[in-house]
Amino acid sequence: GLPLLANPPEWRLGGPDAASAKLEHVPADGPGFETAWRITTTATTSAENRIVVTAVNAIPIAGGDALLLRFWARTLETQAADGRGRLRFSKQAAFAAPAFTGRPAEGWKLMVSTVPARLSFAAGQHTFTLAVGGTAPQTLEVGGFEFLNYRRTLQTHQLPYACATYEGRAPEAAWRARAEADIEKYRKANLAVQVVDSSGAPVAGVPVRVKMLAHDFEWGTAAGEPRINGASNPDNDRYRESLLAMFNHATLDNALKWPNWEAAGGRQRALSAVDWLISRGLSVRGHAVHWPSWTNSPARIRTEYESKLASLGSAEADRWLREQCETRVRDAVSALRGRIHEWDLVNEPVGNRDFMRILGDSVMDDWFRIARETDPEALFFINENGVEQDGNAKTQSFFEIVRDLLARGAPVGGVGIQAHVGAISIPSYLRALDRFASLGLPITITEFDMVTPDARLQAEFTRDFLTATFSHHAVKGFLMWGFWDNNHWLHDAPLYYRDWTLKPSGQVWSDLIYRQWWTDEERLSDAGGAVAVRGFLGRYEVSAGGVAVPVLLKHEGAEVKLVVGGPAN
Structure with a gap:
């Protein structure tokens, strides 16, 4: 790929609150690079684009070009839970904006995005933006920029990249057990079915289908x-x-x-x-x-x-x-x-x-x-x-x-x-x-x-x-x-x-x-003609013996009686 940025990149500080920030080019011990750009913010700002660092494209970009945008970032200090920023692109190009977050102990993190260019830009007309506002005072370093244009020789899914990750991804992450318990608690309810004959007597051994038709959520x-x-x-x-x-x-x-x-x-x-x-x-x-x-x-x-x-x-x-x-x-x-x-x-x-x-x-x-x-x-x-x-x-x-x-x-x-x-x-x-x-x-x-x-x-x-979303009440x-x-x-x-x-x-x-998160069960009615199902909230059809009734299952649960056939023997 052809380098999109000057060598070294010419980053500039900007944004409405730029006076509350400082940009320095400093020595660094990064993976494969020896200098980085240090961004220090000294005030809490209301939005990420209030403090930005920008650079322009050194070579043209044509519509349809495949772009690989890769850099490293780390947090040195932060008064928030994490240091944070976002890589942004010209809005007209509809480019992706991957966020990066990090804590001081985590060191360098690799950030990667592959982008299909939608519009064309002459050299110097397209702005790459690192937005670092919208949070408490922090000091970040960024470096190892590889912003490459592969023209149309490859499609974006063929470009090289390295995997990112996120907190809570591990199978044993603590949030998972709570989420499953809360889904069971908040997103399901009891549905009680009673199968009787025309005289009102319970009928045992009847196949009952409890079929979900639509989510309540x-x-x-x-x-x-x-x-x-x-x-x-x-x-x-x-x-x-x-x-x-x-x-x-x-x-x-x-x-x-x-x-x-x-x-x-x-x-x-x-x-x-x-x-x-x-x-x-x-x-x-x-x-x-x-x-x-x-x-x-x-x-x-x-x-x-x-x-x-x-x-x-x-x-x-x-x-x-x-x-x-x-x-x-x-x-x-x-x-x-x-x-x-x-x-x-x-x-x-x-x-x-x-x-x-x-x-x-x-x-x-x-x-x-x-x-x-x-x-x-x-x-x-x-x-x-x-x-x-x-x-x-x-x-x-x-x-x-x-x-x-x-x-x-x-x-x-x-x-x-x-x-x-x-x-x-x-x-x-x-x-x-x-x-x-x-x-x-x-x-x-x-x-x-x-x-x-x-x-x-x-x-x-x-x-x-x-x-996580579905689990929250x-x-x-x-x-x-x-x-x-x-x-x-x-x-x-x-x-x-x-x-x-x-x-x-x-x-x-x-x-x-x-x-x-869907309920579709078939069970036999017990000796008392009953079937009990715990299902996800929503609209259902409950059927047995050729009889079907609609049921709306809400948090408080639902009961339904099915009358099938003639009197039981």
């Missing part, structure tokens, strides 16, 4: 409106079939966002896709009413606000912005009242604060109240990324935002944790869930993906992340942010490769949700 995905509404073709047809086969819950990835909703025909396309999902038995989650920044709102909002600010002053401009935001809440929620019962009302408020800077944090209270008034039956969530680990600054910032909303009386209905993650610590993730559960709100994992070139790592981490649902590589923002979805081959992590999903 929401297993979902973000879905692409163009794929749902698109014309019949092999990929669209397979996409719709797989969506219905693998999930009982969904959201639209972009169609309900404010700019898309306002675009010509956007509203009708979104409504059509929602109706398609509901008509096929999926519950639907709305994403998102407000992503409260200029960038993620219709361009007209900023243009008109700044025009009014210049001509009429801040009071009138602020009043207009407040009205626009409130109208957006009423419009989206009322249009889907009775169809969508759960919304991300506020998305990513830690880093997207343009509207709150102008109108104050209490404007979110107003949005929640208006949403509740518009649809009293729906739950309205506040959703955030980068909060999957206990002890980092962003997790704390988000926790405080939700806590303060509740303290002011805002009718917040739930906490959304996005979970665009690398190979993060499972015990730390469970502690983060405990922390948010202490707020007394339901939790949904809203946007899971785990980007890595290592299919085995992806599968094992997906298994453990799903298990406060979590009501789990959505991935797309399931097929060719309709995924980072082209590395959890379930299917581009050619629709099931990934190892996709097999994990299928095995856990539709086999291990």
Whole structure:
């Protein structure tokens, strides 16, 4: 491969809080390298991109090139549980962003990502970014950079890499026994079946089938409106079939966002896709009413606000912005009242604060109240990324935002944790869930993906992340942010490769949700005509002797009586 960075790399310190950091090129004892870049931060910052170190590409990148991005990192000091950072790429390229975490005692860790370039960049036009904010003061070192462009001589899955790992991966990890016990406790209930004849006498020896039809827990995905509404073709047809086969819950990835909703025909396309999902038995989650920044709102909002600010002053401009935001809440929620019962009302408020800077944090209270008034039956969530680990600054910032909303009386209905993650610590993730559960709100994992070139790592981490999530009493649902590589923002979805081959992590999903965490049993009624089954919560069909009845198994359990045949002999 051809080196993408200058030799030595020319890293530069930046970001809004760069004054609270120092970058040094220092001697190092790394694996195969003798110098490293030391990054020292001296203040806690609210988001990882508040302090960054950047370098640009030294050679061109063409769309379709296969890139290997490999470097070493270690934590020297940290005031948090772990030192942490993230490798980011130009957003337009839809490149992966693997996270790295480490403790001082752990030494150097190898970080690897393989990336298919989606766009082309001349030399000097593409920025590689190490984001190290969003946590307590820390000192990290990074070195041994091998950022290589293999052009189109290899595909990304053919590139060399070394395996990463994560805390809690070991089969004997302590969290596993607790998780299995909690799944048994919180995700299952007793189903009692009584088989009688027409006179009411118990009938023994009758085969009784207890067949699960659907989970109570929401297993979902973000879905692409163009794929749902698109014309019949092999990929669209397979996409719709797989969506219905693998999930009982969904959201639209972009169609309900404010700019898309306002675009010509956007509203009708979104409504059509929602109706398609509901008509096929999926519950639907709305994403998102407000992503409260200029960038993620219709361009007209900023243009008109700044025009009014210049001509009429801040009071009138602020009043207009407040009205626009409130109208957006009423419009989206009322249009889907009775169809969508759960919304991300506020998305990513830690880093997207343009509207709150102008109108104050209490404007979110107003949005929640208006949403509740518009649809009293729906739950309205506040959703955030980068909060999957206990002890980092962003997790704390988000926790405080939700806590303060509740303290002011805002009718917040739930906490959304996005979970665009690398190979993060499972015990730390469970502690983060405990922390948010202490707020007394339901939790949904809203946007899971785990980007890595290592299919085995992806599968094992997906298994453990799903298990930890399903075990936690406060979590009501789990959505991935797309399931097929060719309709995924980072082209590395959890379930299917581009050619629709099931990934190892996709097999994990299928095995856990539709086999291990699924109930389908047949037993003979005992002398008293009874059959007892402990099953996973959800919808069932219970049948015997040609008689079948529907049953909804909830936490409190269920009882069902089957009347079969004539009187017993």
